Amino acid sequence: MIGNLLKSVFGSKNERELKRIAPLVEKINSLEPSFQALTDAQLQAKTAEFRERLDRGEPLDDLLPEAFAAVREASVRVLGMRHFDVQLVGGVVLHRGKIAEMKTGEGKTLAATLPLYLNALTRRGAHLVTVNDYLARRDAEWMGGIYRFLGLTVGVVVHGMDDAERKAAYGCDITYGTNNEFGFDYLRDNMKYDLEDFVQRDFHYAIVDEVDSILIDEARTPLIISGPVEHSENKVYVEVKPLVINLKKKQGAIIRSLLRDVRQAVEQGRVGEETIETLVKIKRGDPKNPVFLDILAQNQALKKQIDRTESLLSAQKLLPELDQILYCTIDERGNSVELTDKGIKLLSDAGLGEFALPDLEEESHLIREDDSLGAEEKEERLAELEKRYLRTSELLHATQQLIKAYWLFEKDVHYVIKDDQVVIVDEFTGRMMPGRRWSDGLHQAVEAKEGVSVAEENQTLATVTFQNFFRMYEKLAGMTGTADTEAEEFQKIYKLDVVVVPTNKKMIRKDYPDVIYKTEREKFKAVVEEIRELYQRGQPVLVGTVSIEKSEMLSKMLNRAGIPHSVLNAKHHEKEAEIIARAGQAKTVTISTNMAGRGTDIVLGEGVVELGGLHVLGTERHESRRIDNQLRGRSGRQGDPGSSRFYLSLEDDLLRIFGSEKISAVMDRLGMEEGEPIEHSLISRGIENAQRKVEAHNFDIRKHLLEYDDVMNKQREIIYSLRRDILAGQNMGEMIRSMIEEKIETLVAERVDPKGYPEDWDIDGLKESLARLFQFIPEIGPKELGEEAFDALRAEELTDLIREQALRQYGAKEEL
Known part of the structure; x- marks a missing residue:
């Protein structure tokens, strides 16, 4: 109530923002006649003039009206297109590091030329990030005429370019490219061994086109550079496939039998508690079954009762009892699957191996406590147990991923088969994503299901989420036709405000x-x-x-x-x-x-x-x-x-x-x-409420992913920063000395009890650890120090002694 009253007196936040921008638009419009009067050469000379003024310390914001007027006039002369006032508003919003929501057909591409030109005057580069190579190429070529006329260089980064081409593109004043290319170039740069080979510059200013698609829809998909795993077990998916097909067939027979019972009960009008529980079993065993869906469509009240009964049984921890009839359960909403005891028995009886994980803690304890075994035999048994655990774990993992592939992933919905390969289809854009693979063995499972060649499993060598990549830019802006519904997320995660820019003409759809x-x-x-x-x-x-x-x-x-x-x-x-x-x-x-x-x-x-x-x-x-x-x-x-x-x-x-x-x-x-x-x-x-529910659910997932990735991100920033310092040939001596001292303290603490006597210290173990880590054996034992001196030694004195010897050793290496 009070919020509405304040809004009517002061206007909404969006209206206030637009009012603040209005004088700037008037100023740009007032400059138009004087810029129209300039010759091409005079207009082109403006770029050098603006840069000189910046070099003399004039703030970038003070140049905005003239720079925007220059771009507008250049656009008229080169493309025959004049920026509308609403496009000037969008340009100001983008320059200020906010998101401009501009409806379809309002000319976002042209609006972006204004802030890109202005921010490129700093000579630090300005990036326009878009969703696909086609748009990156099209926009760089189309809008490039304006920038080139004004004396700026324009580059484009697309798939298939080599490092020299990429470096040249990033070296331009303005660079167009896709989110994937910008992100992967960052990861690739930080895996190189020579700074000269780096293609990117600093992250100064970026406008993200279709910002909701890239920063929200794609936020759950981290960019990953992977390499082959040493011991990849891709054949396990092919081995397990017949077992999963058999399990699916048997589960199908159970579901059909349950459906017959339900049909009968519905036709006879005796739908009681037992029938609802049967329907819960069907939902958990095959949620996409067409007969089941048809029953729900014809009897809307049943869905409500099924959901309520399932929630109640879950709260009472009775679902496992209900699931006993099934071989596996499918959670469509959570996109997860689980084998039941019945399913594990069926798989184990197939003769491929155990499918019930051994209790590592209990079984290893029994081996260690078994006095009838010698030390060597115990080690052998423990190694055997570990091997058994790993094999079972591998079989279970492959089985669960195959169950997911068969029940939750559909051909021509989630993926297509092209050239004997499984190609993922982007659920948001409907486009194929060649080169992208589902992680955690899911892609191999889908390949096995479809009978195409199963690729080797990969390990992650470098990874970053779009959320953390784009937060590295000093100033980030975005534009889209649809951002207002996610304004809260943009603000909470990226500290980006959304400004809804009015349309040039009234919308009459x-x-x-x-x-x-x-x-x-x-x-x-x-x-x-x-x-x-x-x-x-x-x-x-x-x-x-x-x-x-x-x-x-x-x-x-x-x-x-x-x-x-x-x-x-x-x-x-x-x-x-x-x-x-x-x-x-x-x-x-x-x-x-x-x-x-x-x-x-x-x-x-x-x-x-x-x-x-x-x-x-x-x-x-x-x-x-x-x-x-x-x-x-x-x-x-x-x-x-x-x-x-x-x-x-x-x-x-x-x-x-x-x-x-x-x-x-x-x-x-x-x-x-x-x-x-x-x-x-x-x-x-x-x-709309159902959609809000899903959006909130997805927001939570993205938020948790970011919280998790933030820890990795701090680590990644430190490692990449150290790497660059080393590659830049900086003197790392001080840092290495500090690391040596820290490690020595840790090793001494592990082997030496400060309250114990020196003769009880594990000096041999300590020497071995130091030799393995620093390639030198310290002189710290009774033989080297003498019995009397060694017995009088305190733990901190031992640490000082090792530190002194280790640093001396390092100093000698530094002088070489």
């Missing part, structure tokens, strides 16, 4: 409420009918799907209906620019995964404005509201007319896994007939 059907089959039938109507009217349609599989299924349905269309997904990405260029023409139907959401503008063809503009038809809600908003944002750019609507079903993943009880309750209250849709504001609100 109509966003219709969601339409919900009971089953996916009914939903897609309705989608085809809607497309048919729009196609016959001549209005262009962009249909958004969540996976390759769904886009191809809809494509087949449209073929059967005789409706011509184009498909844009990870399998057909080569013609992306061409397909998008045609998508706004009359009588055009385009089916796309999330790919069409980034860096692409759909321009309306002749006569399309009169037909209502581009209609965006979503076939499923994404976990994140931003991805939905991006799809919508393809329509209604720059004041164009347009419309959007989402078609959903109760079988969609979002509603099935995270759908709230509220949605089910509304459905039950309104009653749903077969094929009859429901449109209701309460439903739309319920869906």
Whole structure:
């Protein structure tokens, strides 16, 4: 209440920020006539003038109005494009190290030229980070004309370039590239043995394009440079595969039997506690089973009862008892699997080895306490136990990853097979990610499942998260069409404020409420009918799907209906620019995964404005509201007319896994007939709440990942900094002496009891440790010091003696 009152008096934070920027925009506009009057040579000379003024100590902020006016005029002369006032606002926001939320078609690419030019005047480099090589190349070439006209150099860093090309690109005033290339170059540089070979400069200023995609969606994916493991056991996945196929078959038979019981109970109207518990077993044994999903779609109240019963049994620790009938359990929400005792027995009986881990502590204790064994025999038994433990652990790990691969990872949804390889499909962009591999053996498991060659397992040699990489920049800014929903996360993790920049022209797109059907089959039938109507009217349609599989299924349905269309997904990405260029023409139907959401503008063809503009038809809600908003944002750019609507079903993943009880309750209250849709504001609100729930869950995961990576990050910074100092040939003597002293103190503390007598000290063990570490044997025993002197020795005197001898030894080596 008080917050709303203050907002009405002082305006929102966003409005106050825009008011503060307004005088700057007026100043830039007032300079326009004088810059228009300059000759090309005079305009080009401005860069040298600005740099001189900076060298004399003039603050960068004071140059902003003139620098922006120079870029605007250069853009008019080179590209024939003049920055709108809202683009000037976006430029100021970006220069100040904030996130500019600018809607689709508002010209983010052109807006970025303003702060990039201004910050490049410092000669310390300015980076524009984008999501793919195509956009990096396109924007560097397209906008590069402006910078080159003004006398700045422009570089681009893309996949496949050698070190010399990369170094030249980073040496430019302005560098375009992808988040992956910038991050991997940082890791690669810090694995090199000569500073001359480093390609990057300092991290001065960066604008991250599609900032939500890179800093939020990609934040859970660390960049990893890996190398082969010495003893890679990739064949274990092939060995275990038949066992998992057998386990899946047997579990399938159990689930089918349970489903028959449930069907009978539902038909006879006797759904009691026992039936609900049976449904919990089915959910835990095969959550994506189509018959199970159909039962839930037809009986919405059941889902609520299943979730409640499962929570209750979990709280009472009774789930393991319930799971006894199954071979393994699948947690779809947590993306995890677990073998039951029954599953472990089935696998162990297959003759491949043990699948129950031995109790290391207990068994090793029994071996050590067994007086009938000699010392050598005990060592042999302990080594055997360790070997047995490692083999079982390896078998279990491979089995669990294969179970995940079979139950939770779908071909043409999570990955595709290309050239006998498993290629991951990015869930946010719908693009293939060649070269990326799932970690922890999951990729090998999917390869074994698909029958392609199983690659060697790798070990991590260098790693960094995008979160920690981008926090290294002195000044970081970002731009996107959709950031406001994650404003809290940007502020908490990156200390970045989001400023929503107004549109140049009023947005007139109509966003219709969601339409919900009971089953996916009914939903897609309705989608085809809607497309048919729009196609016959001549209005262009962009249909958004969540996976390759769904886009191809809809494509087949449209073929059967005789409706011509184009498909844009990870399998057909080569013609992306061409397909998008045609998508706004009359009588055009385009089916796309999330790919069409980034860096692409759909321009309306002749006569399309009169037909209502581009209609965006979503076939499923994404976990994140931003991805939905991006799809919508393809329509209604720059004041164009347009419309959007989402078609959903109760079988969609979002509603099935995270759908709230509220949605089910509304459905039950309104009653749903077969094929009859429901449109209701309460439903739309319920869906948004489900999305909020998922977003909060994912935020927590990213936050914990960052907390965990922060520890590694501090270590990484120290190691990389020391490495650079050593490579720079700095005198490391003082630091090495300090490390020698520290290590000596630790070793003495391990072998010497300061309260004990010198004859009880482990002098031989101490000598051995020092010899192994420092390659010298100190003279500290009774033989070297004499019996009397040795007996009178105190622990701290022993430490001083070793330190003195070790430093003398090091000093002699330093002089060589």
